[in-house]
């Protein structure tokens with residue numbers, strides 16, 4: 033009788049140990065599955081972060097230089113139309129002190145700041161109002177000063193031109209000529225100019241391709 037009780041107790045203990053081993057193995061498996069799924073989701077979020085970061089760092093690849101006295105005037109509106117959903121940075125030349133060529137020794141000059149932004153961009157959109165049948169003085173001053181940096185740092189950039197005026201017909205050719213000339217000198221690609229809605233829409237398609 034004693035022997036029977038002993039074997040029964042022994043059998044129950046063995047069963048309990050086997051149960052414990054199975055339960056512990058199951059627990060460890062659950063932990064390891066949880067850890068690997070957490071590490072996979074961490075990897076995914078780092079990929080998203082990278083692509084988000086690159087969106088941020090690419091946000092400056094389209095630089096719209098607004099050469100109007102008005103930061104939100106007709107020239108800026110034409111720029112908005114051209115860029116549509118494409119991310120861009122608007123630089124209002126009216127916010128910067130850029131001295132005339134030959135006056136650049138004066139302290140407050142901000143030409144280098146503007147030029148660095150041009151160096152960082154892939155697509156440079158220049159928008160100018162027509163002042164007395166010509167580009168604005170803001171833009172002419174910037175272009176004159178660019179000669180200080182003929183160092184190849186703008187090579188390969190794409191240039192787009194927007195001309196805004198109440199009756200700009202006589203100004204389109206001369207302004208375009210100057211911007212094309214300077215693009216060639218700096219080995220940039222002059223993509224085209226636009227004044228009318230239809231031209232803006234055609235230029236938008238080219239910009240869209242080049243911004244991808």
Ligand SMILES: Cc1cc2nc3c(=O)[nH]c(=O)nc-3n(C[C@H](O)[C@H](O)[C@H](O)COP(=O)(O)O)c2cc1C
Nearest residue numbers: 100102105106107161162163164165197198199200
């Ligand atoms: C000083 C000055 C001169 C202008 N000369 C011309 C001109 O010769 N031809 C023209 O079509 N528009 C001319 N305009 C009109 C502007 O080009 C037009 O109003 C433009 O839409 C202004 O753009 P904004 O709103 O970005 O300033 C002139 C405007 C100013 C302030």
